[in-house]
Amino acid sequence: MKAAAAGYIRANDLPHAISLLEQSRGEARILAGGQSLIASLNLRLAGETALIDINGVAELSGIELVGEQLRIGALTRHRELASSDLVARHVPAIAQAAPLIAHAAIRNRGTIGGSLAYADPAAELPACMLALDAQIVVRGPAGERRVRAGDFFVDLFTTDLAEDEMIVAVEVPVAVAGERQATMELARRSGDYALAGIVLVDRPSGVRAAFFGVGPTPILATGAMAAIDRGASPDEAAALLEGDLQPLDDVHAPAAVRLHLARVLLRRALAATRS
Amino acid sequence: MAVTPAVGTISAAAQDSSTMTDTLRISVNGTPHELTPDPRQSLLDVLRETLDLTGTKKGCNQGACGACTVLVDGKRVVSCLTLAAMHDGAEITTIEGLAKGGELHPLQTAFIEHDGLQCGFCTPGQIMSGVACIAEGHAGSPEEIRFWMSGNICRCGAYPGIVAAITDAAERA
Numbered sequence A: 001m002k003a004a005a006a007g008y009i010r011a012n013d014l015p016h017a018i019s020l021l022e023q024s025r026g027e028a029r030i031l032a033g034g035q036s037l038i039a040s041l042n043l044r045l046a047g048e049t050a051l052i053d054i055n056g057v058a059e060l061s062g063i064e065l066v067g068e069q070l071r072i073g074a075l076t077r078h079r080e081l082a083s084s085d086l087v088a089r090h091v092p093a094i095a096q097a098a099p100l101i102a103h104a105a106i107r108n109r110g111t112i113g114g115s116l117a118y119a120d121p122a123a124e125l126p127a128c129m130l131a132l133d134a135q136i137v138v139r140g141p142a143g144e145r146r147v148r149a150g151d152f153f154v155d156l157f158t159t160d161l162a163e164d165e166m167i168v169a170v171e172v173p174v175a176v177a178g179e180r181q182a183t184m185e186l187a188r189r190s191g192d193y194a195l196a197g198i199v200l201v202d203r204p205s206g207v208r209a210a211f212f213g214v215g216p217t218p219i220l221a222t223g224a225m226a227a228i229d230r231g232a233s234p235d236e237a238a239a240l241l242e243g244d245l246q247p248l249d250d251v252h253a254p255a256a257v258r259l260h261l262a263r264v265l266l267r268r269a270l271a272a273t274r275s
Numbered sequence B: 001m002a003v004t005p006a007v008g009t010i011s012a013a014a015q016d017s018s019t020m021t022d023t024l025r026i027s028v029n030g031t032p033h034e035l036t037p038d039p040r041q042s043l044l045d046v047l048r049e050t051l052d053l054t055g056t057k058k059g060c061n062q063g064a065c066g067a068c069t070v071l072v073d074g075k076r077v078v079s080c081l082t083l084a085a086m087h088d089g090a091e092i093t094t095i096e097g098l099a100k101g102g103e104l105h106p107l108q109t110a111f112i113e114h115d116g117l118q119c120g121f122c123t124p125g126q127i128m129s130g131v132a133c134i135a136e137g138h139a140g141s142p143e144e145i146r147f148w149m150s151g152n153i154c155r156c157g158a159y160p161g162i163v164a165a166i167t168d169a170a171e172r173a
Helices: A012-025 A038-044 A076-081 A085-090 A092-100 A111-117 A124-131 A222-229 A235-241 A255-273 B043-050 B106-112 B125-133 B142-148 B159-172
Strands: A007-010 A028-031 A050-053 A064-066 A069-073 A135-140 A144-147 A151-157 A166-173 A179-186 A195-202 A206-213 B023-026 B030-033 B069-070 B075-078 B091-093
Touching: A007 A028, A012 A028, A012 A050, A012 A135, A012 A166, A064 A085, A069 A085, A076 A092, A085 A092, A092 A179, A111 A124, A111 A166, A111 B043, A124 A151, A124 A179, A124 A195, A124 A206, A135 A206, A144 A166, A179 A255, A195 A255, A206 A222, A206 A255, A222 A235, A235 A255, B043 B069, B069 B125, B075 B125, B106 B125, B106 B159, B125 B159, B142 B159
Parallel strands: A007 A050, A028 A050, B023 B091
Antiparallel strands: A064 A069, A069 A166, A135 A144, A135 A166, A179 A195, A195 A206, B023 B030, B069 B075, B069 B091
16 A cells, blocks of 8 residues: 655754644644654555654754753664663663664664654553653643653553644653663564563662553553562562553453563563662 | 655645755665655655666565665665655665676675575565675674564575575675
8 A cells, every 4th residue: 555645844943843733733743763654654544644754853863961861862763772872871771672673674764752752552662761750852832841751651652742742852860870770572573562571770769660562551560669669579579560560462462471471571670680 | 656646635734835845866776866756655666666676675565574675875774664755865775786787796696695585575675684784793693693684574484594695795795
């Protein structure tokens, strides 16, 4: 099938992109790497829409350390996340997640902003944002606002973004001394969406475990996290995941398998951060 | 042939003709082209249907198989998941651009020597991805090659020959 797209326009800069979004009154979509959007247009899962190409908007790229935060521009490609020294040093969970995203050719185009806006519940980066308690920086005609990852992912493929807003960057707290991070997933084949995955941020002040592929959004396993902080064993914490996660039966795996895999991943991730 | 241009439902944003980008200048295998693609046309469809470069294959059209892999400014991309209009000014390399003066590219030769194919449908994508895999420095071991070539599926299962061909070509590069 041919893609369903009603028009294409290239944004020159950020104000231009926002102005185009506002003028389109919800009929246009932001085109970044296109690695999910164009697939859904090709499959006609997404309907007739105008596309605002932001690939030429230079201020959306780049990774920089700003105080205690790593600011990652929305247009940063997965390949850049995987090869960035700043990411490896300050948010190793993201450096570990990047090579798990699809395949090399996809990672050359796909962007962090696109992944977060698409909000696939089995995707790695939304779970990274949740586990790291990152803020999503979004901009619309009324200006800029910051949304905590925990409030950003609302439902299946649904975010807090208004129709005239776009993601411009994320701000991720950098790892503190003694902090360990681990991103792991289990998939049938390398590069497939995970059957289940975990991003574990093990801070001296407390642990945060976000799971992906086991519910309509990335999910913080608050019951298991509290148990770990109280000194529970990995097995005891893993047993509590049934109350934390909402896996569904689908063609790829039954809910019980996904829950089992989540337990395996929690034990493996804790073994990695506490070895 | 290309589909009929979309009319009628273009949003207010896209009607601002001052910012419409209707002319596309791309270089494909060293040959410059000036095109006016339909905005919906993928780079893959422009290569195959407008430029008659049918070496690049359409497998899944959703980024899962790798058969349409080409190089854009030296980096491998799946051409089905990128619109031609997004690549104004880009240099594209397809399977047709690898041989020089009648001499096959070393990786093409290696695919023949190592039986890196059976039916051949995935082969242009495998070779383009393999060229990038070697250029990226990701061909140091069979394990590394398997990981970095994971986006290219071969339904005939010629993987051992593909990995051997890339290993061989990387050593000769």
